Each structure stands twice: as structure tokens, then as C-alpha cells.
Amino acid sequence: MSKKNNQDKLLIFALGGVGEIGKNMYCIQYANDIVVVDAGLKFPEEEMLGIDVVIPDITYLTDNRDKVRGILLTHGHEDHIGGLPYVLKHLNVPVYGTKLTLGLVENKLKEAGLLGDTKRHLITADSTLTLGTIQASFFRTNHSIPDSVGICLETPEGIVVHTGDFKFDHTPVNEQYADLQRMAEIGSRGVLALLSDSTNAERAGFTPSESNIGKEFEEIFRSSKQRVVVATFASNVHRIQQVINAALETRRKMTVIGRSMVNVVSIASELGYLNIPEGMLIEPEEVNKLPADRVVILSTGSQGEPMSALTRMARSTHRKVDILPGDTVVIAATPIPGNEKYVGRTVDELMRLGASVIYGPGSISGVHVSGHGSQEELKLMLNLMRPQYFIPIHGEYRMLRHHGLLGESVGIDKENIFLIDNGDVVEFQGGTARKAGKVPAGNVLIDGLGVGDVGNIVLRDRKLLSQDGILVVVVTLSKQDGTILSGPDIISRGFVYVRESEGLLEEANRIVSSTLHKLMNDKVNEWASLKTNVKEALGRFLYEQTRRRPMILPIIMEV
Amino acid sequence: MSKKNNQDKLLIFALGGVGEIGKNMYCIQYANDIVVVDAGLKFPEEEMLGIDVVIPDITYLTDNRDKVRGILLTHGHEDHIGGLPYVLKHLNVPVYGTKLTLGLVENKLKEAGLLGDTKRHLITADSTLTLGTIQASFFRTNHSIPDSVGICLETPEGIVVHTGDFKFDHTPVNEQYADLQRMAEIGSRGVLALLSDSTNAERAGFTPSESNIGKEFEEIFRSSKQRVVVATFASNVHRIQQVINAALETRRKMTVIGRSMVNVVSIASELGYLNIPEGMLIEPEEVNKLPADRVVILSTGSQGEPMSALTRMARSTHRKVDILPGDTVVIAATPIPGNEKYVGRTVDELMRLGASVIYGPGSISGVHVSGHGSQEELKLMLNLMRPQYFIPIHGEYRMLRHHGLLGESVGIDKENIFLIDNGDVVEFQGGTARKAGKVPAGNVLIDGLGVGDVGNIVLRDRKLLSQDGILVVVVTLSKQDGTILSGPDIISRGFVYVRESEGLLEEANRIVSSTLHKLMNDKVNEWASLKTNVKEALGRFLYEQTRRRPMILPIIMEV
Structure with missing residues (x-):
């Protein structure tokens, strides 16, 4: 452990990600060293009219730019990396991530014209980094995207663990098991503070394994006499691999449609995260040349997004692929709150075209599982780490609160559990912690090229204009x-x-x-x-x- | 059965309620007699900016006003009676409903200044009406509001049954059982066409009984050391009765807040649908004078509606009632699709005030059940009626489709199942049916006092204005x-x-x-x-x- 100065303090705070789902950004500061974990975006609330995306307010970081040692990324989802292009424009610091995460980041930075200016460092689960007085190491987790890690930060004041998004999948698709041994080893050394994913803290039991889905796909592909369309999250590389495996088993070829799906499939297969057999992939234009029962179409649009490939197919406005009566469409995702109506409309439109649609209530269990651990997994993490202090992160207040109660249930002192808002600083000194003021935090709204030029007055006007x-x-x-x-x-x-x-x-x-x-x-x-x-x-x-x-x-x- | 002219036809069509949830309005026409079932409204879709409510286009009825014999109401929910004030303004025809239904309608007509001009006829489940060549009788059903009925229409071409909204509750709170005997009797006489509620056609199994909830309330009321707030749909009189019963058992007094809740409690108790013991009701102002564990607060706001009593309490802006740390809030409802975020925010705010909140995932099973029958109940209805033709109603297309498949599964010919859109006419003559053209049907948008003066151009402008x-x-x-x-x-x-x-x-x-x-x-x-x-x-x-x-x-x- 590094040298400790008795005046120095450890500060932990979130610039985004608590009291909300999305725009995750956490800061761990010891003396003059700030380590940032993730830099995500979130999608606008309904009342943020005309806004494209929302990112964290990074005033604290730009005011302290000399202290920022780097941004560590836990995984490649938008709510963890999507804010990077905006953040890096104002704060040119090194970025650290695993192979797939960096691959996705680089694609993003290229589009933003920032690739050349950004120092990128590839890490593995075995890397160790020295970031000023803070030492960072990593542990493998399971999540709905490969190459996710949790982060262990050794500070002179003690060890801080940030889980990232995680579940415990005992039969992972890529056989990359969550590293229980390393987690246990960190726990046995004594953890000062644990920051852990609260997304599913309201859900009892265990989240099922991603690999359950493979058999279901195979069964659907086999029994369908025509084409099968599978819509899922583009970043769910494990699920895409299972679509490929099922297609192989049932002698179907696969085509990929939708910009982000094409993108991820290309990056993931290039980097070795997808194993696509020779001759499996066909162009969308070739679909009609094959017998209908020899084709799988992998598509975006599992949330019913109005401009997505699946929605276009459902409305018969896709340039290359039509839905034919008798086709089967699998929507392998649950609607994110707010998207239920869009998904419902897409299902209606697909059914009107004569497709069988496997989706939502009842049928969903077979073709979708969550990427976040449920209550039993959250307790497992708490007991692996046995932290002295616990800060639930990643979630709306009610999820953080449920997670806090889980912490109490495994024996953490109620006074040692901090339910924080964005900007709230938890200060550690001499082995004790307390809430100590706030740093600036809030929503920065992005509308087109404008960052922060749309504020409450503009939104109030848009609201008024939209009503009457x-x-x-x-x-x-x-x-x-x-x-x-x-x-x-x-x-x-x-x-x-x-x-x-x-x-x-x-x-x-x-x-x-x-x-x-x-x-x-x-x-x-x-x-x-x-x-x-x-x-x-x-x-x-x-x-x-x-x-x-x-x-x-x-x-x-x-x- | 009335006299039959061989040239005459039976027409069945919906002016609202198929391919959507809400604004239910169905027409059964034989020769020159039109009987209308229900006249509902629906709440606007997200993209209908500034719109307050949506009602059916009744052009066909105003064009044929001499033929309209009356509007029969199945029950008193807004999606079945909420369009009446608008419809009756243009079409002054008699309205028929059971006691509670008419009570709610009269309240509505009074507000609209239409009470004096409208002929209202009280029916019971035993009434028989002659409406030109059509005879109407009724059968008791179970639903999430008392006094719901299904309708049996005997026409010269055959019997048409409209179920209204229904479930089969074998242990109903008010001991008003669904009239299985009368349904069976109608079925044994031969049903030409069944129009049946599809709301829960995607849900397997049986919907639990409303009376399950009573014990849960009692347990919550007993174990809470402070005040309990229960938010539910104002119209769910059975549930309100169970709150009252549990309050009585646990020696709590009850106060009622929220305009629609005060309204319904007053109408329902006046008409004998609520049994409120002497001295049980207290004014909101008296809440603070009683010990906290002697109080129940019955409130609107179970959908997180921004202006509702519960939301005001959660934001500490309610004039009369504050939430105190340690209070228990029970949200006895599931969010209607689209409202999840509002409910989530309300829960967050209540928890931040220190309340225990019983709601949503996991806990909901105990304090809410649906008012609509699930698949086994829908099959039971189909088999009680054994109709020759089947028209699924009340639901988005995917629900109608699922219901259609249930119809096939109990042996109805696929060709005899009609999945219709609003305006599609199904014509019956000589014992056979076919789709025969369309009548005008669509959304009439209401914005303030304007009915139909907001169309696509105005909405497109509002959309543009709201974006940038x-x-x-x-x-x-x-x-x-x-x-x-x-x-x-x-x-x-x-x-x-x-x-x-x-x-x-x-x-x-x-x-x-x-x-x-x-x-x-x-x-x-x-x-x-x-x-x-x-x-x-x-x-x-x-x-x-x-x-x-x-x-x-x-x-x-x-x-």
C-alpha cells in the first residue's frame, strides 16, 4: 500500500449513475489523485423535449484537470462509455479498458474525430496500474457484453471496490467465469468501501444464465418452416453467438441488418469475441435467393425504436428485407421502461403481416435473461467483499434503497451504508466515513451539436409549444x-x-x-x-x- | 325471436376498442335498428401532443340518428362511459345502465350540463329491453368495478353476446357471482356471434380473486406502527371496501383524498355499493389529531399521475397531508403501460421521505389483481357461449390475435373468427357472415373545449415545435x-x-x-x-x- 499522509482524505462521489439509470461516472480521489470510473450517457426523459442524449456535468473534473489520472472503463455499454466523446473533448486524459471495450470506444472516438488525440491503454483482468497514489487492479465479471470487469482501487486509506455491472453466470456462453477466487482474495484483504450494481436489487432470487437461451433459439429455428428474424441488443455478443450457433445447428445462413448490429458484429468478430463460421454470413440482398427455412435475420429494433431495422420491416419500409406471412420474429429483450408501447406497436404490425412473434408476457422467459444480478447474487458479492462501508450505485433511489437493505441483511451496519445522490461526497479519513458536502453534478443536455445550450427555459418553452x-x-x-x-x-x-x-x-x-x-x-x-x-x-x-x-x-x- | 325479413342483414362493427385499449364503442345493427354498446374515451398517445382525451368518430351514428335506439352500458369505467358527454351532445339517445354505472354517468352529465336533456334508464341484470327488432337482456359478470354486466342481444338473424369487461371471480368481495347459469342458458339457445374481452388474452392461467387482497391489507395495517396510505383506482369499489374492512379490523379511521376518490366513495356509498361503518370516515384535517397507528389514508395517484394526491404527498406539496418517516404507502395497482416511470418516481420520492413503500416487482402480487380474465377464463366464456362466430374485442391487435387463437383452440372454425379494425363491418345474413366494407371510424381528438379542431397538421407542428x-x-x-x-x-x-x-x-x-x-x-x-x-x-x-x-x-x- 502506498504511503499515507495523515492529513489526506479519500473522497468517493458519483457524477452520474445514482438516483437514475444511466450516465454512470464515479470518482475516487485520494489527495491529488482522481481516478474516474466510466463515462456514460443516458437517454432523455420524456419531458426533455428535443434532447438527444444526456451526459454528466464534469465541472469538478475540468476544475481539477491536473489531478485526473485517467478514466477506467468497466465495460462497453453506452451508459458506461457513451459520454466519452463529450468528456474527452474537455478533458484529455488517458482511457483504460479491456479489448472489446476499447474496440467499441475507438469506433466512437473515430466518429467524433478524437481518436488521434486520446491516449488509450489496453488492460486485461490481470493488469495492475499505478495512478498516482492509487493502485488499480481488475476482476472478471459476467454481464450482457463480454470483457466486463470490476475494479479494485488500493488507496492509502484502504481498498475501494467498484463492481461495474455484473451477474454471476455459472455457465457463461464464452466460458469466461466471474473470477470468484480473486474477489474472495480482495475480500480477505479487507475492503474499506464497496460500490455495487443495484439495477436488479428489487428482484428476488438468481438471474438465469445466458446460456439457457441457446437451446430455445435452436428449438425455434428448427420448428420454423420459414425465415426467422431475431432482434436483440446489438451489444449482447453472447446472445449473437448463440444465434450463430443455433443457425449452424439448423443449417441456416445469417444476415445482419441495422447499423449498430452490423457495427458490433464487425468489431466483435474482428477482435475474436464472435466465432462466425466460414460462409455463414450472407448479404441482405441474398436472403431472397435462399429457401425461407435456410435463413436467419439478425436485427436491431428489440425496443421498437421508430427508426430501427425491425420497425422498418414491420412497416414494410425496409429497403432490403420484407416480412412474409409465416415468418417467425423473436424479440429477445424486455422493453426498457418507457418503451413498452413502441414494442407493442411493432408486435402488432408484425402480426398484421402474418408473422408469428415470440415476445413479452409468457414467452419472454425463454429468449431473454437480464445481465444484472438479482438479490441472491448481490448478497453473494457483498459477502465475497465483506466491506466496512457500502455505497449502492447504478440505479434509481428505490433500487439503491433495496440494495441498502440487502446490505443490512448480510450484516453491514446501517450507519455504514451510504445512499448518495449525484455530487454527494463521502469522505474517508482514519478509517471512518461521513458525508462531506457536494461537488457540482447534474444533467448536461445535448441537442444536435449543442452541449449545454438547452436549459430549463428552453425546455419549458418547448413544453408550452408542444401543448397548445x-x-x-x-x-x-x-x-x-x-x-x-x-x-x-x-x-x-x-x-x-x-x-x-x-x-x-x-x-x-x-x-x-x-x-x-x-x-x-x-x-x-x-x-x-x-x-x-x-x-x-x-x-x-x-x-x-x-x-x-x-x-x-x-x-x-x-x- | 322477432319477425325476420329475408332482405335484412345484421351488421356488427366497432367505432372504437379494437386495435387499441380504450374508447370502446360497438354497434349492432339489424335493418333500421342500431344498438350501441358503451361510449368510452381513451387517453392520448405520447405523440398526440397537448391532447386531453380521444373519443370515437360517431359520424355513422349521426348520419343514421333516426335508427339509433339507445346506448347500453356494460360498466362505469372511463373507457366505456367517458365519451358519453361528447356523444350525447351530438346524438341525444336514451342511455341504459345498472345503478352504479348510471350514478357515475349522471355525475359526468351534470358536469357537462347535459343531465336534464338525457333520457336515462336504470336496468338490472334481470331487465329485458325491446329496442326495435332487437331484444336486449343482461348477465352479471365480475370486474374491477361493481355492477358490471354482459349483454345478450336477440336479433332476427340470431343472438349476439357482448361480454363487456369480465373475469370469473369465484369468491367476489360483494358476493355478486358471475351468472354462470344464465350464460350457460344463453349458450344452450345457440349464439350466433360472441364479442369478448381480450385485455388479458396474452396471460396464461386464471386471474386471482379480488378477495385475496383483503387479508394482505389487514396484515399490512396490523404490522405498521404508523399511518398507512393506500393508493388505488378510484373506481375499484371492491378494493376500497376491503380497505375499509381492514381498517375496521385494525381499529383505524379512514380519510379519503383526491378528487375522483372522494367522488366515487360518495356516489358508491350513497347507492349502497360501499358499506362504511358509522364514525369510520374522518376529514383530512383530523388525521394529525389521531395517533399515527389509528389512521388509513385512501388516495388517488396509483399511476403516479403528476397532479394526483399521492404525487403531491410524495413531493410534500399536498395541502393537508404530509408523509412522515415510518409511514407505509401501499400502491395497490400495476402501472398502465407508459406510466412505469411516473410510478417509479413517486416511489423514489416517497422513499426519500422515509416511507416504506409496497409496490411493483415482487410485492405487487399481494395488493393488486387484474379485473380482466386470463386465458382459462376466456376459454370458459367461449365454451359457455359456444358461438358460431367469434369477434375478439377490447385490445391491441396482438391481444385480439391471441384471443382468436384461444377461440381456435376450443374448436371455433378459423374462418368464423373475425379480427376487425375499428370501422370494419361484419355482415350476417342467412346464417353466414362476411366482412362487408367499412363505416367511418377514427380518433376524434379533444383539446380543451375543441373537439376535432386539432388534426394532423396541428399535431405535426406541435411535434416540430417540441423538438427544436x-x-x-x-x-x-x-x-x-x-x-x-x-x-x-x-x-x-x-x-x-x-x-x-x-x-x-x-x-x-x-x-x-x-x-x-x-x-x-x-x-x-x-x-x-x-x-x-x-x-x-x-x-x-x-x-x-x-x-x-x-x-x-x-x-x-x-x-
């Missing part, structure tokens, strides 16, 4: 005497269907005119009060007539 | 020589945070100016091409700079 639309009222006044030279003209968008509401808009115009004339007569001619009066009078009229409150934008020109 | 906002470009030209007298001025809303983007907007202004000057020099001065050119130039610039496509509204004034 907008009316623009334009009038031109004379600079000399303040008389109306032109207008008022009212233009509306998103308010009412104009042809059906001519009377309403004419009346609205009369109200604006008479309001203006009255103000003129009263010699009121400051723009601000003209605008306020027009807005109020028109707003009141429209609410009375329609019970709607469109945005009203009065524009006064002077010539 | 709007820029209004105003310029005043001289009538004489077309020179620019004032502007261009650019006003943006919902696009960028203006203070952070001054440079961008200044540059945008320069681009509009130079575009206009160039056009002037080229003697282009028709408004249309000025507007188009400004829109294109500005749109291109903004897309290049921001990758956003705000709505651009050029306004040219002439003085």
Missing part, C-alpha cells in the same frame, strides 16, 4: 406618432386547424386591434406595456373560447 | 420601393438559451439580411419567394451550426 402551439402577433407602428401602420397580423402554428377556426382567429384579431387602439388613446406607448396588454387580452379570450393557453408572442415593429 | 423550437423572422418593407424599413428581427423560443448563443443569433441575423438584400438587388419581391429564400438560407445555416431544425416563420410586413 404558438400565436405570433405582429404590428407595425409609426415612429412619429405611434399609429398602427400595418397589422395586427396573427400567425398560428400548432394551435388550431386554421381552416376550421377562421372565425376564432378573426375575433382574436379584432381583440388585439381594439386593445391596441385603446392603449393608443390612453397614450400608452411603451413597447413593454403594449406587449403585456396584448398578451393578456388575447390569452384571456383564447382561454375562454378554447380552454387552451398557446404561447403568445407579440412583435412590435417601428418604422 | 421556433424562430420568427420579422421584416418590414416599404410598399413604394420594397426597401427594408425595419428588421430583420429574429425572435426564438425553445431553440437555444439566448444568452449563451448571442453570436449564433447575430450571425443568423446577418444571413437573413444578406439574403434579403441579394433578393432586392435581383428584383425578387413576391412575398412567397422572399419567405422561401429566407427560410432556406436560415434553415441551412442553423442546421450546419447546430444540427437542429427549428421551425422558421418568416413574417413580412409592408407599410
Whole structure:
């Protein structure tokens, strides 16, 4: 263990990932050394209108850029690596990851034009890194993407363990077992603090093994007399391997559609994470040349995403592949909360085309398992590590709370369990811990190329506009005497269907005119009060007539 | 059976309720007699921005108003009665319903000022009605609201049965058993066509009895040392009764909060559907005067609705009731698809206040059961009726399809099962049926007081506005020589945070100016091409700079 200065403290905090699902980013700081774990994104909440993605606020890191020793990546999912292109643009620090993780990161950095500027370091589960006063080592875990690791950080104040996303799969598809021995060994050395994945903390029991799915695929492929379409998460390389294996067993060829699926299959097979037999892959254009029962189509769209390959096929708008009556479609995923309706619509559309669809309630158990450990696995991790302090991470508050209760159930003192919000700092000194203030943390919204230029005011306006639309009222006044030279003209968008509401808009115009004339007569001619009066009078009229409150934008020109 | 004319036909079609959940409305027409079953609303899809509710298009009925003999109601849920105020305004026909159903309808009509004008007829499960050539009788069913019935319509062409929403609850809370004997009797007389509830057609097995929940409530009430809040659907009178019973057993008093809950409790107890012991009910203001373990709070908000009582309590903004650490909150409902996130947030907020929350995954089985029958119950209904033709209703396409397969599994000919869309007419003549054209059907969108004045163009504009906002470009030209007298001025809303983007907007202004000057020099001065050119130039610039496509509204004034 490194040298310890009695004044120095260990700080642990999250810039993203607690009290939410996504944009994972955790910081472990000892004295002047900051190690960052992951840099994820999350997808916008419903009320973040027009926003593309959300990343963590990294003000603390850019303010302390000299101290940041690097970003360690646990695995290659978007909620752990998706924020990297934005983060690295402002904070050029080295990035550490396993082979597949780095492969996916490099693809991302290439698109962002950052590949050349970023120091990338390949690690294996056996690597050890020295990052200032902090030593990092790793342990293999199981997850729904290969090459996932947990991280052990030895600091002068004690050992901090970050599990990353994990489950315990005792029959993993790639025979890469979770490294129970190393975890036990870390635990036996004494863990000061454990940060552990809470995603499935509400779920009792054990999460089933990914390898259960293979037999199910084989059975479906064998019994189907026509083409089989399998939609799943592009990053689930184990599942893709099982599709390939089942296709091989049932003498089917496979084609891959959907940008991210093509992408991952190419990277994963190049790096040796997918074993695709010679001659198995065919181009989408070749599908129609083969007998229907000799084809498997691997596709994106398991969440019913409107622009995905599966959705296009379901709507008969895919350029290359049509769904034919009698085809079988397997949706090998559960809907992420919020996506249920999209998935439901896709299923409806596929069924209307005459396809058999294997999905959702009832049938799902066979073709999907979670990548996150359930309660028994979370307790296993807690007992392997036997930490003095426990910080549940990765999850909404209720998941963190459930995980906290699991911690209590295996004997961790309630006072030693910290349920934190993003930005909350837990400070360790002399073997004891306490909450110690906050660092800046929050959502940075990305809309197109804009990072952080959409804030609450813009979102509030979008919300208003989306509910009842907008009316623009334009009038031109004379600079000399303040008389109306032109207008008022009212233009509306998103308010009412104009042809059906001519009377309403004419009346609205009369109200604006008479309001203006009255103000003129009263010699009121400051723009601000003209605008306020027009807005109020028109707003009141429209609410009375329609019970709607469109945005009203009065524009006064002077010539 | 009434007299039969060989030329006459029986028509069955849905104006709402198939291919969707909600706005149920079914028509059974023989010759010049139309009987309507239910008149529901549905809540808007995510993409119907600003819309309050959706009702069926009743053009066919208003075009044939002389033939409409009445609207029969199966039960008092919003998706079966919520469209009545809108429908009755355009189609003043008699309404038939059981006591609780009519009680809820009358409350609705009173609010809409339609009570005096509407003929309302109270029926019981034993009533028989003659509606022109059609005879209507009823049979008791079980559902998540009391007083639900199925409908048997005897037409000269044969018997049509409409189940309404149903389950088979062998231990109903109110001891009102589903009338198996009458159903069997109808079946033994020969059913031409069965229209049956498909809501749970994807769910295997039997739906548990509502009465299972009572013991669970009692256990929770007994073991809690503080106040218990129970949130459930206001219309679930059986469940409310069980809350009351458990409160009585555990010596707690009950208060009721949330507008619709207060409403239903008052109507249901007035009509004798709720048995509330003397002295049980207290006002919300009295809650704090009683010991915490002597109180139950019955509340709306089981779907996490933003304005509901439970959500207000969770956010500490309820005027009368606060959540205290140690309180227990029971959410006795499953989230309707789309509401998962709202419910999750409410749970998080309640937990942050220190409440124990009983909800969702794992714990839900004890405090919620569905009101709709699962596959075994649907097969039971099919076999009680043994219909010649089968039309699955109430459900998205995939549910109808599953229900159709259940029909096949009990021996109904595949050709005799009709999966219909809203508006599809199934025509019966001489004992055979066929699809025969369409009647108008669709969504009528209601926004505030406007019925049908928001169409696709308005929704498309709202969508655009919600994504990237709007820029209004105003310029005043001289009538004489077309020179620019004032502007261009650019006003943006919902696009960028203006203070952070001054440079961008200044540059945008320069681009509009130079575009206009160039056009002037080229003697282009028709408004249309000025507007188009400004829109294109500005749109291109903004897309290049921001990758956003705000709505651009050029306004040219002439003085």
C-alpha cells in the first residue's frame, strides 16, 4: 500500500449513475489523485423535449484537470462509455479498458474525430496500474457484453471496490467465469468501501444464465418452416453467438441488418469475441435467393425504436428485407421502461403481416435473461467483499434503497451504508466515513451539436409549444406618432386547424386591434406595456373560447 | 325471436376498442335498428401532443340518428362511459345502465350540463329491453368495478353476446357471482356471434380473486406502527371496501383524498355499493389529531399521475397531508403501460421521505389483481357461449390475435373468427357472415373545449415545435420601393438559451439580411419567394451550426 499522509482524505462521489439509470461516472480521489470510473450517457426523459442524449456535468473534473489520472472503463455499454466523446473533448486524459471495450470506444472516438488525440491503454483482468497514489487492479465479471470487469482501487486509506455491472453466470456462453477466487482474495484483504450494481436489487432470487437461451433459439429455428428474424441488443455478443450457433445447428445462413448490429458484429468478430463460421454470413440482398427455412435475420429494433431495422420491416419500409406471412420474429429483450408501447406497436404490425412473434408476457422467459444480478447474487458479492462501508450505485433511489437493505441483511451496519445522490461526497479519513458536502453534478443536455445550450427555459418553452402551439402577433407602428401602420397580423402554428377556426382567429384579431387602439388613446406607448396588454387580452379570450393557453408572442415593429 | 325479413342483414362493427385499449364503442345493427354498446374515451398517445382525451368518430351514428335506439352500458369505467358527454351532445339517445354505472354517468352529465336533456334508464341484470327488432337482456359478470354486466342481444338473424369487461371471480368481495347459469342458458339457445374481452388474452392461467387482497391489507395495517396510505383506482369499489374492512379490523379511521376518490366513495356509498361503518370516515384535517397507528389514508395517484394526491404527498406539496418517516404507502395497482416511470418516481420520492413503500416487482402480487380474465377464463366464456362466430374485442391487435387463437383452440372454425379494425363491418345474413366494407371510424381528438379542431397538421407542428423550437423572422418593407424599413428581427423560443448563443443569433441575423438584400438587388419581391429564400438560407445555416431544425416563420410586413 502506498504511503499515507495523515492529513489526506479519500473522497468517493458519483457524477452520474445514482438516483437514475444511466450516465454512470464515479470518482475516487485520494489527495491529488482522481481516478474516474466510466463515462456514460443516458437517454432523455420524456419531458426533455428535443434532447438527444444526456451526459454528466464534469465541472469538478475540468476544475481539477491536473489531478485526473485517467478514466477506467468497466465495460462497453453506452451508459458506461457513451459520454466519452463529450468528456474527452474537455478533458484529455488517458482511457483504460479491456479489448472489446476499447474496440467499441475507438469506433466512437473515430466518429467524433478524437481518436488521434486520446491516449488509450489496453488492460486485461490481470493488469495492475499505478495512478498516482492509487493502485488499480481488475476482476472478471459476467454481464450482457463480454470483457466486463470490476475494479479494485488500493488507496492509502484502504481498498475501494467498484463492481461495474455484473451477474454471476455459472455457465457463461464464452466460458469466461466471474473470477470468484480473486474477489474472495480482495475480500480477505479487507475492503474499506464497496460500490455495487443495484439495477436488479428489487428482484428476488438468481438471474438465469445466458446460456439457457441457446437451446430455445435452436428449438425455434428448427420448428420454423420459414425465415426467422431475431432482434436483440446489438451489444449482447453472447446472445449473437448463440444465434450463430443455433443457425449452424439448423443449417441456416445469417444476415445482419441495422447499423449498430452490423457495427458490433464487425468489431466483435474482428477482435475474436464472435466465432462466425466460414460462409455463414450472407448479404441482405441474398436472403431472397435462399429457401425461407435456410435463413436467419439478425436485427436491431428489440425496443421498437421508430427508426430501427425491425420497425422498418414491420412497416414494410425496409429497403432490403420484407416480412412474409409465416415468418417467425423473436424479440429477445424486455422493453426498457418507457418503451413498452413502441414494442407493442411493432408486435402488432408484425402480426398484421402474418408473422408469428415470440415476445413479452409468457414467452419472454425463454429468449431473454437480464445481465444484472438479482438479490441472491448481490448478497453473494457483498459477502465475497465483506466491506466496512457500502455505497449502492447504478440505479434509481428505490433500487439503491433495496440494495441498502440487502446490505443490512448480510450484516453491514446501517450507519455504514451510504445512499448518495449525484455530487454527494463521502469522505474517508482514519478509517471512518461521513458525508462531506457536494461537488457540482447534474444533467448536461445535448441537442444536435449543442452541449449545454438547452436549459430549463428552453425546455419549458418547448413544453408550452408542444401543448397548445404558438400565436405570433405582429404590428407595425409609426415612429412619429405611434399609429398602427400595418397589422395586427396573427400567425398560428400548432394551435388550431386554421381552416376550421377562421372565425376564432378573426375575433382574436379584432381583440388585439381594439386593445391596441385603446392603449393608443390612453397614450400608452411603451413597447413593454403594449406587449403585456396584448398578451393578456388575447390569452384571456383564447382561454375562454378554447380552454387552451398557446404561447403568445407579440412583435412590435417601428418604422 | 322477432319477425325476420329475408332482405335484412345484421351488421356488427366497432367505432372504437379494437386495435387499441380504450374508447370502446360497438354497434349492432339489424335493418333500421342500431344498438350501441358503451361510449368510452381513451387517453392520448405520447405523440398526440397537448391532447386531453380521444373519443370515437360517431359520424355513422349521426348520419343514421333516426335508427339509433339507445346506448347500453356494460360498466362505469372511463373507457366505456367517458365519451358519453361528447356523444350525447351530438346524438341525444336514451342511455341504459345498472345503478352504479348510471350514478357515475349522471355525475359526468351534470358536469357537462347535459343531465336534464338525457333520457336515462336504470336496468338490472334481470331487465329485458325491446329496442326495435332487437331484444336486449343482461348477465352479471365480475370486474374491477361493481355492477358490471354482459349483454345478450336477440336479433332476427340470431343472438349476439357482448361480454363487456369480465373475469370469473369465484369468491367476489360483494358476493355478486358471475351468472354462470344464465350464460350457460344463453349458450344452450345457440349464439350466433360472441364479442369478448381480450385485455388479458396474452396471460396464461386464471386471474386471482379480488378477495385475496383483503387479508394482505389487514396484515399490512396490523404490522405498521404508523399511518398507512393506500393508493388505488378510484373506481375499484371492491378494493376500497376491503380497505375499509381492514381498517375496521385494525381499529383505524379512514380519510379519503383526491378528487375522483372522494367522488366515487360518495356516489358508491350513497347507492349502497360501499358499506362504511358509522364514525369510520374522518376529514383530512383530523388525521394529525389521531395517533399515527389509528389512521388509513385512501388516495388517488396509483399511476403516479403528476397532479394526483399521492404525487403531491410524495413531493410534500399536498395541502393537508404530509408523509412522515415510518409511514407505509401501499400502491395497490400495476402501472398502465407508459406510466412505469411516473410510478417509479413517486416511489423514489416517497422513499426519500422515509416511507416504506409496497409496490411493483415482487410485492405487487399481494395488493393488486387484474379485473380482466386470463386465458382459462376466456376459454370458459367461449365454451359457455359456444358461438358460431367469434369477434375478439377490447385490445391491441396482438391481444385480439391471441384471443382468436384461444377461440381456435376450443374448436371455433378459423374462418368464423373475425379480427376487425375499428370501422370494419361484419355482415350476417342467412346464417353466414362476411366482412362487408367499412363505416367511418377514427380518433376524434379533444383539446380543451375543441373537439376535432386539432388534426394532423396541428399535431405535426406541435411535434416540430417540441423538438427544436421556433424562430420568427420579422421584416418590414416599404410598399413604394420594397426597401427594408425595419428588421430583420429574429425572435426564438425553445431553440437555444439566448444568452449563451448571442453570436449564433447575430450571425443568423446577418444571413437573413444578406439574403434579403441579394433578393432586392435581383428584383425578387413576391412575398412567397422572399419567405422561401429566407427560410432556406436560415434553415441551412442553423442546421450546419447546430444540427437542429427549428421551425422558421418568416413574417413580412409592408407599410
